[in-house]
Amino acid sequence: MATFSKSHAPRFSVEVYQNEYLPEGGREVNAIVTVTSTGGGTTGGIPIPAPVLAPAAYDRGGASADAAVVIMVDCSGSMDHPPTKMRNARDATAAAIDTVRDGVAFAVVAGTHKAVEVFPGNGQPATADPATRAGAKDALRKLSPGGGTAIGTWLMLADRLLASADVAIRHGILLTDGRNEHEEPEALRAALDACAGRFTCDARGVGTDWEVKEVTGIASALLGTADIVANPAELAADFRRMMETAMGKEIADVSLRLWTPRGAEVAFVKQVAPTVEDLTARRTDAGPRAGDYRTGSWGDESRDYHLCVRVPAAEVGREMLAARVSLVLPEPDGGGSPPPPLAQGLVRAVWTDDMAASTSMNPQVAHYTGQAELAQVIQQGMDARKSGDIEGATAKLGRAVQLASASGNEDTAKLLAKVVDVVDAPTGTVRLKAKVAEADEMTLETRSTKTVRVKK
Template structure:
């Protein structure tokens, strides 16, 4: 990764919410770490996170640039049914290109059982200005549907193109309307493993003939968002919003570094807002007792992380630093003692005050419920698909109960299209006899979206 100046990085802040009090013999410590970034949105043309060794024979983006984007458009045969689907995909891609700020590097890839360069071609990235945007729109008019679907080939081509970028933000937008039928699941998993950490990617499924788990897996591995656009007419608005968000990113490859003292074990680390994302298995060891968890790129935004550690038992009256959470940039080799961009401390204090040690921290309790909500939806839908209707009713009923208790109104509305709610407070529901494919897929795709704790 390239060197850079921290003066061009958004300002980060860290807040820790926990009940630090433990009873005698208590060892489990949980905390919600809220990370906020402000003042982002541009990198000043510095190669923040740009790949070392990128070719130097290409035109360098002018000052103000710092992003590279590759849009991957499904052009398989199914995109022709209905014929308006391909037209909406072309229009949406054109709208996304129109949203690029001047100086942004970009390319468009067509995806079938192969991956093709639509614009600019020759293994290059174009630099956005009035002329290149017009040329890209003209190239899109030549897109047509035909062939199969092998998404791994699209991602590998996007990776090769983005590798040529000197920009900070390397981002993909992927649109598919069908299942990944022309390569094995193992091939796609292998591709995702090979490009993980090299760029982020938002994935979208259009219509209702694609596989939710495939699209979610792509977004999860590449730290992007996943969603459904059931009506192709909604693609333009969705693509425009996605590209606006990419243009608002200010720094890439930020990591959440967790340092723990001797004897402390990390139980799990997961993002819990705005979506639930398991990060525990993505730890990279950076120093003795310190490991980094990837968080991707940041603009002006706030995210919440749930950290759980297991500390050695201690006597009443003792206290200790259970963990230190900090935000760091690529190349920060300061180890566990580095404060990075911002840091927060997670503490453990042993007390014989039963009221203090048994009190539930509101943030920890809330996000524990939100993670359970996401699991209950997934398990309920899987049970429904397998014909286990009693199990589906129980799990989806629990999901309704959790959504009601936490005030997650969006998820509650999606659940109401799959079950008839008798009593939300108790989770009493009946499965609907018929459910539209779009409604079931929307609930599954958005099951990990959470609602934040309401400020008192």
Template sequence: MANFAKSTVPRFSVEVFQNEHLPEEGREVNAIVTVTSTGGGTTGGMPIPAIPAPAPAPDQDGGPSPGAAVVIMVDCSGSMDYPPTKMRNARDATAAAIDTVRDGVAFAVVAGTHKAEEVFPGEGRLAIADPATRARAKDALRRLRADGGTAIGTWLRLADRLLASADVPIRHGILLTDGRNEHEKPEELRAALDACAGRFTCDARGVGTDWEIKEVTGVASALLGSADIVADPSDLAALTADFTRMMENAMGKEVADVSLRVWTPLGAEVAFVKQVAPTVEDLTDRRAEAGARAGDYPTGSWGDESRDYHLCVRVPAADVGQEMLAARVSLVLPQPDGGLPAPLAQGLVRAVWTDDMVASTAMNPQVAHYTGQAELAQAIQQGLDARKAGDMDGATAKLGRAVQLASASGNEDTAKLLAKVVDVVDAATGTVRLKAKVAEADEMTLETRSTKTVRVKK
């Protein structure tokens, strides 16, 4: 992506939480890596090298706006007309999101059916946000009509072409759909996601209950965005609030393409890297080699925020009394000239072998918590899959375990969603009964939000 000015780079910090003690011959080291970014132009006391960039346009508050481009993709397939309020509310929610686009930000609106059409500004380009262009964009929205099929891959490819025309660091998409991707093959959507990955981030939303969860969450996962459901398409307030929140979040991003770089010494290897807060996302297979014994894992765009990552490293077995650096975790930022990435922050993961059983068997609270949160997400998915397959005993066992984990970790939002699918007899033991009747919207909401986690209680 494009250059950015020094003033757009926040400060990054890295904290490592782990039990560094291993039993004799122990080989697996687990750590939670907390990455936090706050606004500023230096990191770790070291200035980020200034990189020439066009002067940013002023935002609506008169201050500089970080270079950003946003494309909103609105499902305009025929199903959006059932009921008619669905299309109308989608237009109104998109208009509210456009009102949130800051002056100087490049943006466009795409109508998605079995093809993709740029409805504003047109001619394969982006508009620069100001009062006049926002008004014209909202006028274009009023002309949107529901007709045609659904081919999400074509929407994403058009968004990619539009975003690629902008010389900005932050490129983001927002995608709204109400139906299944019936007018292209699964492999075509997969190819589109592979082509767009790393080029822009994207939030995806499903409206109503006729869309495919794995398609919407798959878009968000591949493009490092968020996925959620607006179950009631007639609830304009909920849809508008969600669209506005997504756009405000996009406007808050300050730096793109930050990677989590993990270096391991000779004989050690990364078992997995997972984002575990605010959502669970396995990054292991997205590793890009970064020199001898180092690999980069994409984290997307950052504003003022904090995220947690679970790193598991396998080290060579060693004798009691020995210690080693198991991994060095860094945040790095690529340079537009192809030079060495700029380091933003760093943390160390250690291994110390001991014959003290108390020390070696104690689990770090952060590691224990997020191991449970990852299991919670998996238990929900497995429980719902078993329920759909008619395996009621399996569904009861898995969803009961999910209730137990949600209760123990204080994940109240997930606990409330589970209570709409099962009758909780005893949360502490995970004793539940499957509800005889479950609203489809409740089941879809639970599945869509199953990967959302809570942080360790202080």
């Protein structure tokens, strides 16, 4: 298994793509900010120019023991239908355990209408080595289906286990095959609110009897990924990939800090790649005219963010700094000097009477505006389809086909083609299919926020 030294500390860069020109009196500034971390993890980095090294004093990665992970396995009664589903879940958990690198703290939780620590069973995660991995896999034999589903209790136990580990990176993996029927929605929301910012969590729905919005909502609140594993036999491969990605995280609690000048205001902040996620409401104050937006933990990866800032109107010839974007780590406990930014970028506004310059949309902004709309119209179209609004569903899903085709989002186009018959993709002319497999419908909903990156 790979080990990591301090020399593998991630390096960050920020690149800003925008059309800074506004017409006289124009107020809205849009920019795509690409944040790239490389040199730290194992998840497939992207070469970047002139990277900025994370300061050694605040390096959260490198040491192989600086992480903890809890696997939450649904053991409710529905996992017995068919009986192979529980066996697949045990095999998938064993595959994930095999992927945990030496020195990482880990635990396994069985989830029903209550949460039970299956391994190690003493209220604290075990330290991964050949002996503890073998012990954990032996303990998986205790996993048997029975009882209900109360996911909030699973998350709260995972939080207690992760909090007991003195590590920087805390991660959860959650598997469910059913709806959260044995606790009130408010209880799950309270658990998510309590766990937000304390650990990240990837969520998976196996089969087709779970609720898409519940699973995607968990992943969204805890800055993880969500997906469907329609065939339980594919769980092991999916769990292995998730754990490999988790093991590639090398720096935790990174925030996107947005400073704006007096008179300017942030209209929205959205992650737009690799998935669409609106971060606007998650802002926390970070000093005068500055706000932080949590982005979670990072390995070797690149993400794109769409910023929209409203600035005071100005005359032709005026220029101003519309926003300063920084990547920051949390301030040290007990006070002290805050760590310097990992990387920074600037968003500008220039007022001009050149109509061509001020009306031209930056290609990156245009692309991701379309990707965000694509995710939105898919959700609207599927909701309309479920409610029996055939005309509305056809219009929305037709627009989705048009956007997917124009942007080259082939994966989403293929998923749409399982729900509609495409008559003409460029114009968005489609017909709803009379019969759609439930797995195809849920896959489209679950993966609707996945975007294709713009070619730069």
